Structures are given as structure tokens and as C-alpha cells.
Amino acid sequence: MGKIEAKNIVKYFQHDGKPLKAIGGVNLTVADGEFVCIVGPSGCGKSTFLRILAGLEKPDDGEILLDGKKLVNTGPDRIMVFQEGALFPWLTVEDNVEYGLKVAGIPEKERHDISKRYLDMMQLSQFANSYTYQLSTGMKQRVAIARALVMDPDVLLMDEPFAALDSQTRDLLLVEMQMIWQKTKKTIIFVTHNVPEAAVLGSRVAVFSHRPSVVKKSLDIDYKRPRVAEDENLGQFEKQILSALRHQGPK
Amino acid sequence: MKANLLGKKIAFYVLIIVVWQGIDSADIWPDNIFPSPIEVGEDLLFGLSDGSLLYGIGTSMWRLIIGLAIAIGGGMLLGIFMARVETVNQTIGSLVLGLQSIPSVAWVPLAILWFGLTDSGIIFVTAIGAIFAVTINTYTGVKNIDPSFIEAARNMGAKGSQLVTTILIPAAFPYMITGFKQGWAFAWRGVIGAELLFSFLGLGFLLNVGRQLNDVSQVIAMMLVIMGIGILIDGFVFKKLEDKVMTKWGLR
Ligand SMILES: Nc1ncnc2c1ncn2[C@@H]1O[C@H](COP(=O)(O)OP(=O)(O)OP(=O)(O)O)[C@@H](O)[C@H]1O
Numbered sequence: 001m002g003k004i005e006a007k008n009i010v011k012y013f014q015h016d017g018k019p020l021k022a023i024g025g026v027n028l029t030v031a032d033g034e035f036v037c038i039v040g041p042s043g044c045g046k047s048t049f050l051r052i053l054a055g056l057e058k059p060d061d062g063e064i065l066l067d068g069k070k071l072v073n074t075g076p077d078r079i080m081v082f083q084e085g086a087l088f089p090w091l092t093v094e095d096n097v098e099y100g101l102k103v104a105g106i107p108e109k110e111r112h113d114i115s116k117r118y119l120d121m122m123q124l125s126q127f128a129n130s131y132t133y134q135l136s137t138g139m140k141q142r143v144a145i146a147r148a149l150v151m152d153p154d155v156l157l158m159d160e161p162f163a164a165l166d167s168q169t170r171d172l173l174l175v176e177m178q179m180i181w182q183k184t185k186k187t188i189i190f191v192t193h194n195v196p197e198a199a200v201l202g203s204r205v206a207v208f209s210h211r212p213s214v215v216k217k218s219l220d221i222d223y224k225r226p227r228v229a230e231d232e233n234l235g236q237f238e239k240q241i242l243s244a245l246r247h248q249g250p251k
Numbered sequence: 252m253k254a255n256l257l258g259k260k261i262a263f264y265v266l267i268i269v270v271w272q273g274i275d276s277a278d279i280w281p282d283n284i285f286p287s288p289i290e291v292g293e294d295l296l297f298g299l300s301d302g303s304l305l306y307g308i309g310t311s312m313w314r315l316i317i318g319l320a321i322a323i324g325g326g327m328l329l330g331i332f333m334a335r336v337e338t339v340n341q342t343i344g345s346l347v348l349g350l351q352s353i354p355s356v357a358w359v360p361l362a363i364l365w366f367g368l369t370d371s372g373i374i375f376v377t378a379i380g381a382i383f384a385v386t387i388n389t390y391t392g393v394k395n396i397d398p399s400f401i402e403a404a405r406n407m408g409a410k411g412s413q414l415v416t417t418i419l420i421p422a423a424f425p426y427m428i429t430g431f432k433q434g435w436a437f438a439w440r441g442v443i444g445a446e447l448l449f450s451f452l453g454l455g456f457l458l459n460v461g462r463q464l465n466d467v468s469q470v471i472a473m474m475l476v477i478m479g480i481g482i483l484i485d486g487f488v489f490k491k492l493e494d495k496v497m498t499k500w501g502l503r
């Protein structure tokens with residue numbers, strides 16, 4: 001299961017010696033198996049919020065519940081895919097993908113079978129023994145996603161994983177992401193800058209306000225899948241997201 | 252290209268020997284002060300044939316390896332603690348910087364007082380001369396690890412010693428190798444220096460015997476051996492290790 005609830009999350013940072021309220025009480029409930037995209041202006045605290053969900057950062061107020069249980073530390077029930085992938089350069093693709101399994105003490109044979117399945121799924125089998133510097137940016141991103149999926153987390157947290165990609169690779173991964181989601185039924189929380197990307201991926205889009213951020217609008221995207229970015233019918237959803245982004249009020 | 256480079260090197264060393272022999276033949280200085288390359292070569296051969304040279308090399312290498320192993324193990328441990336625990340850095344860290352400025356032979360008197368004229372004393376000097384270079388480079392390496400590596404690993408469930416062995420050490424390894432290289436150089440100087448002063452077996456001891464016997468060619472022969480071992484270890488052990496790591500990391 002993977003129902004995750006953020007209750008009144010508040011986060012301050014020190015800025016020029018004074019506390020700066022980055023997140024001003026975010027409430028967000030994501031149902032098990034839901035795909036929620038978070039959009040919001042730059043610097044509003046999306047990454048910070050995701051890191052709090054992952055347990056990599058402590059909120060100053062509020063709490064995170066996973067299936068009703070309060071979360072304190074980071075752990076493999078919520079796996080984060082970092083914007084730059086954060087792949088380990090000293091390991092091969094395969095060893096990167098198996099890292100979390102190895103940490104969990106899963107025997108080599110089993111580890112191997114699992115990683116093989118996801119490397120196949122990501123069309124990376126040919127590169128299992130390559131090092132990450134031998135991969136393109138898009139391939140690295142797929143390795144990062146495979147590394148997260150093998151952990152079979154309840155919740156997948158993704159921080160702008162496609163931001164550094166060219167549009168062709170991105171389009172491909174957008175389709176793949178939807179397939180993965182439909183296949184694995186994971187709860188996914190996906191941060192992006194890109195409004196069309198949010199409309200293609202999300203079953204719901206949460207729009208964050210300016211700092212100190214709150215959830216400004218939550219928009220359901222009821223539309224058939226797989227969706228592609230060119231689909232003009234998605235335009236109406238994009239318009240609604242954009243207008244929610246625009247009506248931010250004074251900063 | 253490679254053959255060309257080798258050719259140049261050989262030509263250069265041949266030239267040195269020829270000039271050396273030339274100066275010797277000019278008889279400017281007496282033979283007991285300025286020996287010919289042939290005499291030095293004979294000394295080396297003699298040392299090889301009676302086993303004293305190999306025994307000396309073996310003794311020095313053994314001390315070096317133990318001392319360096321202690322320095323690498325201890326230095327890594329200390330460096331990691333300094334990088335990860337702020338209090339350790341603020342306290343021991345400042346001491347490490349100070350200790351590093353002490354030349355390793357300056358530890359000899361203390362080593363003799365503490366350990367007597369023993370192998371342990373020489374190994375102590377070797378290890379202490381090398382440990383801080385390893386410590387400082389390990390510290391720098393761990394400090395420079397991309398924080399997202401550590402976060403990703405923790406997120407996937409790694410903690411404690413698992414985090415150290417699977418992330419901190421491999422991630423900091425390119426820096427650590429620099430520390431090992433510096434550490435080895437300090438250790439080699441340390442072991443020879445200590446052997447000279449302890450006068451207790453090893454290459455440094457043989458060097459000192461040469462001086463006591465007024466045998467300049469023996470002194471030069473031992474210096475050549477010390478240099479030769481230095482070149483070999485630099486080129487074969489550390490260069491290879493460095494190349495391997497750098498290639499694997501895609502740094503070259
Ligand atoms: N470690 C930190 N120390 C101090 N301030 C921080 C820290 N991390 C984030 N901030 C501040 O918190 C705010 C939110 O940052 P965050 O990275 O979460 O924004 P974001 O919404 O992800 O932005 P972007 O869309 O540009 O990635 C910013 O004003 C940033 O300066």
C-alpha cells in the first residue's frame with residue numbers, strides 16, 4: 001500500500017541570518033496508486049517538500065503519514081529519484097540498480113533476477129556492465145528510475161527527473177513512465193516545472209503557491225492513457241494549471 | 252611514440268653513465284671519493300651475490316609495507332571521522348595539521364625512547380610519517396562527496412558501517428589514492444631515515460655502513476637502490492592503481 005499524507009508541513013531555512021519560511025503549511029493526501037504531479041514557481045519549496053516526504057529533511061512543523069503511520073526517518077518504502085540521477089560512478093549500471101537490494105541483504109542470484117527484469121523494462125540490458133559515464137543523460141535517468149523501481153517502494157518520489165533531457169528523449173520517457181505506473185500501480189509524486197509534462201503524467205496536479213508555499217489548487221486530470229504531449233485535448237487542462245500558477249497573488 | 256620515449260630515456264641514462272665514467276677517467280678526484288660507475292656496479296653485484304642487498308631490501312620493504320598499511324588504515328579511519336563528525340574535526344583536525352608538519356625523522360628520538368632499537372620503532376616512524384597525508388586526503392575526499400550520493404544511499408536503506416564501505420570509501424577513493432601516493436612517499440623516506448638513525452638492518456643501515464667504512468661506492472650503490480625501488484613502486488603500484496580507478500570513474 002502507499003497512501004501518503006502530508007499534514008500542515010512547515011519548513012524554515014536560514015537566509016541572511018534570518019529565518020525564511022519556505023513552506024507555509026502544505027496539506028496533501030495522495031491515495032494509494034495515484035500519480036500526482038506537483039508544479040509551482042521556482043524556489044517555492046517543491047524539492048524541499050519532496051525531501052521531507054522522503055525523510056531526508058525534517059519539517060519544522062507538521063507530519064508525514066504513510067498508510068496512517070507517522071514517518072520519522074528515511075527508508076526504502078519511499079524512494080526518491082534525484083534530478084541529476086545521483087548514480088554511483090564507481091559502480092556499473094547493474095550494480096547501481098542492485099545497490100538497494102544488496103543493502104537489504106538479498107542474495108546475489110535473486111538480486112540479479114530482479115535487476116535483469118527492470119533493466120529489460122528500461123531497455124538497458126545491453127549496458128548492464130557499462131559505467132555511468134558511458135551513458136547518455138536519458139539512459140542515466142532510466143537507470144535511476146530502474147534503481148528506484150527494484151526497491152519496490154510504496155511511494156516513488158521524483159524530482160524533475162526529465163528536466164535535463166532533450167524533448168525527444170523526454171517524450172519517450174513520458175510514455176514509459178505512464179506504462180510503468182500502469183504496470184506497477186505505484187503511488188507516484190512527481191515534481192516538474194513543465195506544465196505539459198504535468199498534464200501528460202498526472203492523474204492529479206497539485207499547484208504550489210509562491211513561498212511560503214501552500215497547495216494553491218488541486219486539479220484532477222480525467223483523461224485516457226497513454227497520453228502524449230501533442231494531444232490537443234490536454235490543452236484545457238494545461239490552461240487551468242497555467243492560470244492557477246499565474247494567479248499567485250502578491251509575492 | 253612509446254618506443255621513441257623509451258629510446259630517449261635509455262639514451263639519457265646511458266649519457267649520464269658515460270659522462271660519469273668520463274669524469275672518473277679524468278682523475279680529478281681520487282677514486283675513494285668519486286668512484287666509477289663500474290665500481291658502483293661491482294658493489295651492487297657483490298651485494299646481490301652475498302645476499303646482503305636482498306636481505307636489506309627485504310627488511311626495508313617489510314617495514315615499509317607494515318608501516319604504510321597502518322598509515323592507510325588509520326589515516327582512512329581518522330579522515331572519515333574528521334569529515335563526518337564535526338567535533339572530531341574541530342579538535343583532532345587541528346592537531347593533525349600540526350603533526351603533519353613534523354618531518355618523520357624528527358619522530359626517531361621518541362621512537363627510540365619508546366620502542367628501543369627495534370623493528371617496532373622503525374615501523375612507528377614509518378607509519379606516523381605517512382598517516383597524516385592519508386588522513387588529510389581522505390578528509391578532503393569525503394567532504395567533497397556529492398551529498399546526493401549519501402542521501403540516495405540512506406534513502407535506499409544504507410546506514411552506519413554499510414554507508415562507509417559502500418559509499419564513503421568508494422566515492423572518496425580518487426582523493427584517497429592521492430593520499431596513498433603521498434603516504435607511500437613519506438613512508439619510504441621515513442623508513443630509510445629511521446634505518447639510518449636506528450642503524451638496525453635495512454637499506455638505510457647499509458647506507459650508513461658505507462659511510463662508516465668510508466666506502467663511497469657502497470653509499471652511491473645503496474642510494475641507487477633506494478631510488479630504483481621508489482621509481483618501481485611509484486610507476487607500477489600507484490600509477491597503475493590510479494589509472495585503473497580514474498578510468499573506471501570516467502575521469503580520463
Ligand atoms: N539547504 C538549504 N539552506 C537554505 N535555504 C534553502 C535550502 N534548501 C532550499 N532552500 C531555500 O528554500 C526555498 C525552496 O527551495 P527548493 O529547492 O525546495 O525550491 P524548488 O521549488 O524545488 O525550486 P526549483 O523549482 O527551482 O527547483 C528556496 O528559497 C531556497 O533558497
Ligand SMILES: [Mg+2]
Nearest residue numbers: 046047048159
Ligand atoms: Mg527543485
